[in-house]
Amino acid sequence: MHHHLLQSLRFCATHRRPSDGKTLHAHIHKIGLDQYGALPNTLISIYAKCGLIKDALQLFDQMPHRDQVSWASILTAYNQSNLPNRALSVFAHSFFRDCLQPDHFIFASLLNSCAALNALQIGHQVHAQFVLSPFSSDDVVKSSLVDMYAKCGSVDVARAVFDTISSKNSISLTAMISGYARSGRKSEAIELLRSMKEANLFSWTALISGLIQSGHWVGAFHLFIAMRKEGIKIIDPFILSSVIGASANLAALELGKQVHCLVLGLGFESSLYVSNSLVDMYAKCSDIIAAKTAFNSIVRKDVVSWTSIIVGLAQHGKAKEALVLYNDMISTGLNPNEVTFVGLIYACSHVGLVDKGLELFKSMVEYYGLNPSLQHYTCLLDLFSRSGHLDEAENLLNTMPFDLDEAVWASLLSACKRHGKTQMGTRIADRLMGLGPKDPSTFILLSNAYAGASMWENVAKVRNLMATMDVKKEPAYSWVHLGKESQVFYAGEPSHPMKDQMSVLLKDLDDKMRKRGYVPDTSYVLHDMGKQEKENQLFWHSERLAVAYGLLKSVPGSVIRVVKNLRVCGDCHMVLKLICSIVGREIIVRDASRFHHFKDGRCSCSDFW
DNA sequence: ATAGGGTTAG
Structure with a gap:
C-alpha cells in the first residue's frame, strides 16, 4: 500500500505538482499513515521541491520521531527555498536535541548552506566534524567541501580537498573549475577542463561564466567560440546570460547583438535570466532604445x-x-x-x-x-x-x-571645486592627505584644491608625496565602435596609419572651438610642464582620438559610440560638447562611471560626473 | 535524502 503512495509522491516531486502532492498528503493523513515509514520524509522533500517550505516545516515540526533522513530533507528544503541561513540556525538550535549524529547527507546539506552564505568559519567547523565522523571518506561530501571552499574564495584549500577525492567525476571537476575561474586563475581552470574525458555544458558554463565574473571577458569569448566549435549543444540558457553580460561589460554592441541572435536561434528568449541580461547589455552598450524594446518584450517582468x-x-x-x-x-x-x-x-x-x-x-x-x-x-x-x-x-x-575610502572623500572634494567652496575644499583636502591617497586622479584634485586657495606649500607637498609614492596611473585609452570594426587609441600622438588625417581634423576642430571661446583647461594635467605643453597633452587625449577616427570612418550622420577606461577629463567634456555641435553629430561616451550623450552642444550628465 | 553552471549597483 505505502509503496504505491511513495511512488505517487515521488512523481509529484519530479514533475513539480504541489497540488496533487497536497491531495495525496490529505489522503495519507486521513488513512493515518502520515507518520508511517518513509512517507513523512518524502513529503517534506516534495514540499521543498515545489517551493512550499511552510508545509515542509509544519510536517517536520509535527514528527514525533525525526531521524537523519528527516533532517537532511528539511535542510535541503531550506537550501532550495533560498534560506540557507535558516538551515544553519535550525540545525544549530535543535539537531542535537534529537540525539542524532550527522550523516553524509546532512554534512553535504550544511556545506551547501555555508557555500551559499560565504560562511567560511562555519564551513571549517563542518569540515572538522566530517573528518572525525565515520563518513570521512565520502566523495560526495568532499565535492561539497570543494564547492564550499571555492565559493568562499579559498581555492587552494578547495584543491587540497579535491586531490583527496578517490574517484573524481564531472561534478567535483566542475566545482573545482568554477573555483579557479571565478578567482581568475584561467590557465588552471582550462587545464582541468581539458583533463576531462568529456567536458559537458555544465563544466564549460562553469569555466566561461567564472572567467566572466573575474573580468576575463575577451578570453571567455574565445572559449565560448571553442566550445561551439567542439559541438557542445547549448541545451539550457545558463551560459547565454553570462556571455551577454560579457558583451555588456565590453560595451560591444555588435557582439551583444550576435549573441542575441543566437538566443533567438536556440529559442531561449523567454528565459528571464537571458532577457534581463539583454536589457542590461543594450543599456551598457549605450543603445537605450534597444534596451527599452528588450524590456517591453518581457512578458513576466521581475x-x-x-x-x-x-x-x-x-x-x-x-x-x-x-x-x-x-x-x-x-x-x-x-x-x-x-x-x-x-x-x-x-x-x-x-x-x-x-x-x-x-x-x-x-x-x-x-x-x-x-x-x-x-x-x-x-x-x-x-x-x-x-x-x-x-x-x-x-x-x-x-x-x-x-569606513570611508579615498573615492568617497575625493568625490566631495571634486564637488567643492565645482561649487567654488575653496575653504571647505582645503579642509577636505587635509583629511584626504591624512588618509594617504593612492589614486592619481585624487592627486589632481588635491593639487587643484590647494592651488585654488594659493596654498603653494601644500601644492608642493602633494607633488612630493606623489613623487615618493611612484603613483602608477593606468594608461588611459578609448575605443570607438564602427560596425564590425573597433579601434583602440591610447593617449598621446597615435602611430596609426590615419594619424595625419586625424591630426588635421582635430586641428581644424580646435580652431573652430577657439572661435567659439574655448580655452583649454590645463588644470586637468598634473605633470610639471609649460602651458603650451599641457595644451598639447590635452590635444592628444584618447577620447578625442577615438572621436576623430569615428568622424572620419563612420557612416555620415550615424551615432558615434566611444568607450573610455577611465573617467572623461573636464577639458575633454567641454571639447566634446563643442565638437558635437560643430559637426552636428551625436556622440555617446561611456566612461568608467557613466554615460555621456553629447548632442546639440549639451551633455546628458548635466556637466556633473 | 546528499554534490556542479546564469541576470540588476560598484
Whole structure:
C-alpha cells in the first residue's frame, strides 16, 4: 500500500505538482499513515521541491520521531527555498536535541548552506566534524567541501580537498573549475577542463561564466567560440546570460547583438535570466532604445527586469522616465530591492530632486526594510553634492556607518571645486592627505584644491608625496565602435596609419572651438610642464582620438559610440560638447562611471560626473 | 535524502 503512495509522491516531486502532492498528503493523513515509514520524509522533500517550505516545516515540526533522513530533507528544503541561513540556525538550535549524529547527507546539506552564505568559519567547523565522523571518506561530501571552499574564495584549500577525492567525476571537476575561474586563475581552470574525458555544458558554463565574473571577458569569448566549435549543444540558457553580460561589460554592441541572435536561434528568449541580461547589455552598450524594446518584450517582468531598465535609464540621464517606470513597477505589486534604489537615487541626483531622493532613501529603509549599503550613501552624497548642498554632504560623510575610502572623500572634494567652496575644499583636502591617497586622479584634485586657495606649500607637498609614492596611473585609452570594426587609441600622438588625417581634423576642430571661446583647461594635467605643453597633452587625449577616427570612418550622420577606461577629463567634456555641435553629430561616451550623450552642444550628465 | 553552471549597483 505505502509503496504505491511513495511512488505517487515521488512523481509529484519530479514533475513539480504541489497540488496533487497536497491531495495525496490529505489522503495519507486521513488513512493515518502520515507518520508511517518513509512517507513523512518524502513529503517534506516534495514540499521543498515545489517551493512550499511552510508545509515542509509544519510536517517536520509535527514528527514525533525525526531521524537523519528527516533532517537532511528539511535542510535541503531550506537550501532550495533560498534560506540557507535558516538551515544553519535550525540545525544549530535543535539537531542535537534529537540525539542524532550527522550523516553524509546532512554534512553535504550544511556545506551547501555555508557555500551559499560565504560562511567560511562555519564551513571549517563542518569540515572538522566530517573528518572525525565515520563518513570521512565520502566523495560526495568532499565535492561539497570543494564547492564550499571555492565559493568562499579559498581555492587552494578547495584543491587540497579535491586531490583527496578517490574517484573524481564531472561534478567535483566542475566545482573545482568554477573555483579557479571565478578567482581568475584561467590557465588552471582550462587545464582541468581539458583533463576531462568529456567536458559537458555544465563544466564549460562553469569555466566561461567564472572567467566572466573575474573580468576575463575577451578570453571567455574565445572559449565560448571553442566550445561551439567542439559541438557542445547549448541545451539550457545558463551560459547565454553570462556571455551577454560579457558583451555588456565590453560595451560591444555588435557582439551583444550576435549573441542575441543566437538566443533567438536556440529559442531561449523567454528565459528571464537571458532577457534581463539583454536589457542590461543594450543599456551598457549605450543603445537605450534597444534596451527599452528588450524590456517591453518581457512578458513576466521581475524585480531584476525593472531594476535593469531603471538603472539603465538613470545612467543615460533619463531620470524622469526612470521615476515613471518605478511607479509602474510598484503598481504591478512588485517590491523594489537594494539595487533598484541605487538606480532611483542616482536618477534623482541627476535632475536635482533632492527631496524625492531622500524620500526614496527613507522608504527603502522604513517601508521596505532594506539595509542601505555604501553605494546608497555614495548616491546620497552625489545627490547633495550636485545640488550644492555641500554641508549636508559633509555631514552625511561624518555620520555614515561605513569606513570611508579615498573615492568617497575625493568625490566631495571634486564637488567643492565645482561649487567654488575653496575653504571647505582645503579642509577636505587635509583629511584626504591624512588618509594617504593612492589614486592619481585624487592627486589632481588635491593639487587643484590647494592651488585654488594659493596654498603653494601644500601644492608642493602633494607633488612630493606623489613623487615618493611612484603613483602608477593606468594608461588611459578609448575605443570607438564602427560596425564590425573597433579601434583602440591610447593617449598621446597615435602611430596609426590615419594619424595625419586625424591630426588635421582635430586641428581644424580646435580652431573652430577657439572661435567659439574655448580655452583649454590645463588644470586637468598634473605633470610639471609649460602651458603650451599641457595644451598639447590635452590635444592628444584618447577620447578625442577615438572621436576623430569615428568622424572620419563612420557612416555620415550615424551615432558615434566611444568607450573610455577611465573617467572623461573636464577639458575633454567641454571639447566634446563643442565638437558635437560643430559637426552636428551625436556622440555617446561611456566612461568608467557613466554615460555621456553629447548632442546639440549639451551633455546628458548635466556637466556633473 | 546528499554534490556542479546564469541576470540588476560598484
